[in-house]
Amino acid sequence: MWRGMFGHADRGLVRGGTLGTNQRHRKGVTMTGRERILHLLRGPVAARIRFTFPGAGGTVTISPVSFRHVANHIESGHISIVFTNALPAGVGGQYISGTPNQLMVQPIIGRVEEGLILHECTHAVFDVTRTPVVANDDEAASYVVDALYFRMTGLRHPRWNVISHARAGQVADLLLKQYAEGTHGIPAVDPTAWTVLKATVMFRPNYRFGPAGLLGTLLGSQYPHDG
Numbered sequence: 001m002w003r004g005m006f007g008h009a010d011r012g013l014v015r016g017g018t019l020g021t022n023q024r025h026r027k028g029v030t031m032t033g034r035e036r037i038l039h040l041l042r043g044p045v046a047a048r049i050r051f052t053f054p055g056a057g058g059t060v061t062i063s064p065v066s067f068r069h070v071a072n073h074i075e076s077g078h079i080s081i082v083f084t085n086a087l088p089a090g091v092g093g094q095y096i097s098g099t100p101n102q103l104m105v106q107p108i109i110g111r112v113e114e115g116l117i118l119h120e121c122t123h124a125v126f127d128v129t130r131t132p133v134v135a136n137d138d139e140a141a142s143y144v145v146d147a148l149y150f151r152m153t154g155l156r157h158p159r160w161n162v163i164s165h166a167r168a169g170q171v172a173d174l175l176l177k178q179y180a181e182g183t184h185g186i187p188a189v190d191p192t193a194w195t196v197l198k199a200t201v202m203f204r205p206n207y208r209f210g211p212a213g214l215l216g217t218l219l220g221s222q223y224p225h226d227g
């Protein structure tokens, strides 16, 4: 389903120049954009991303299998990838639940785009696993994922230090501290940093009047999670 006028348009990254192309050579084989996305989802960085957060209906987990699950859905055609230059200005990507589900991304893929793809794929995780998550949590968790990716790949701040990403960066830093300390199992987000991030998302202009905004959150609005 198209999210229409309430569509979650994921804006807000200051681009720091072109970081890569949609084709990379590996062992003499050219990887297509689609292959690179599958590689990203099954790669070592995505496999380190893990956390829990307090959802309205109980604890929600992003685990190392979450992104592999999305990769399988892409391979099966349950999620189709649409490369487009037609995303509105400042929009990093979109995930549209429907038949098939669509992951819309820019054709040029560098580290910034990879982080944003993981953001959109977090929305996909909740959709394909039919996890009941309110839109505000859905959005906040997706920001935590891109922030973790940016941190773990050493992307410098000026390229992504827009407020929602920065607030997510604070959640990510506290998770990375737990990863480094070898915290057993899947660590929980810091409650204070998580609350600040959720409030930031709630009042961002592009989310304020949609499901992830204040009214949407009070109403318990969700993005479609119909698999």
Ligand SMILES: [Zn+2]
Residues within 6 Å of the ligand: 008, 010, 119, 120, 123, 139, 142
């Ligand atoms: Zn989003």
